[in-house]
Amino acid sequence: MRLLVTGGAGYIGSVVTALLLDAGHEVVVLDDLSTGHQDAVPQGATFVRGRVHDSIADVLTPDFDGVLHFAAFIAAGESVQKPEKYWDNNAVGTLRLLDAMRAAGVRRLVFSSTANVYGDPDTVPIPETAAVRPPNPYATSKLAADHALTGEAVGHGLSAVSLRYFNVAGALRRADGSMIGERHDPETHLIPIALQVAAGRREKLQLFGDDYDTPDGTNVRDYIHVADLGTAHLLALGTMDGPGHRVYNLGNGNGFSNRQVVEVVRTVTGHPIPVEMAPRRPGDPAQLVASSEKARRELGWTPQHVDLATMVADAWAYMNY
Known part of the structure; x- marks a missing residue:
């Protein structure tokens, strides 16, 4: 498949890019390098420097088979101090991505979400059916993006998977x-x-x-190894047979x-x-x-x-x- 990875110069995005390349996929990485590193983009991927808000409509063409969306700010503490930064990048950026996917006819999306949306849970371990109580603007912006994916799936036939990560570690x-x-x-x-x-x-x-x-x-x-996390993204891509939005927790x-x-x-x-x-x-x-x-x-x-x-x-x- 020909795939676009937004945020593919970051930690998890670069790992998933490497796994996609190893599996024989063609990968284009879009990253503005505000938090990522160009030398982290694995050899074999095509790198485009740019922000989703500004560049996605030019990069995402109808010949792409899907998108894996990692382009987000992730510091929960900072999001409390700068909520507008997280709403613009994480929520608005996802809306701009959905606009471009709709225009290009690209109907597969794997979204990098977070377990932080659950806040203080009523019980542990936490199932996907648990109440969501996002405790900070970072988590709230991710949950808003999840809701946008649900609406896009119903209204426009998107096939989407949100993966809610717990704490990621390793190399x-x-x-x-x-x-x-x-x-x-x-x-x-x-x-x-x-x-x-x-x-x-x-x-x-x-x-x-x-x-x-x-x-x-x-x-x-709960800590999860980044290689195991990356594998889940490839498995999610392989299960997109029709419209709908599915959510999965990823932890040990x-x-x-x-x-x-x-x-x-x-x-x-x-x-x-x-x-x-x-x-x-x-x-x-x-x-x-x-x-x-x-x-x-x-x-x-x-x-x-x-x-x-x-x-x-x-x-x-x-x-x-």
């Missing part, structure tokens, strides 16, 4: 020995920040809140507290990780743990890298790559 090891991994600037995710402390690039690690209703008082999250079903993550990083790297406790961040749920039974059942998806130490070790190897 992709390719057959040629190269690696693709996480490098946000600024970095906001726990594992890479802890690894930066281990590498001596930061003096200490801040943990935000130790008074949550969890076993050790710190946030509990295991929760790790922030303190537990720090201990795994200490063990994997062999380095001390000084920790400083800080107040809670606005909009941070206490627990997010996935039920991915629907993805396993309907997509045939089975995660292969479920051990947190493996994810941390791969991320550490990429940092030293």
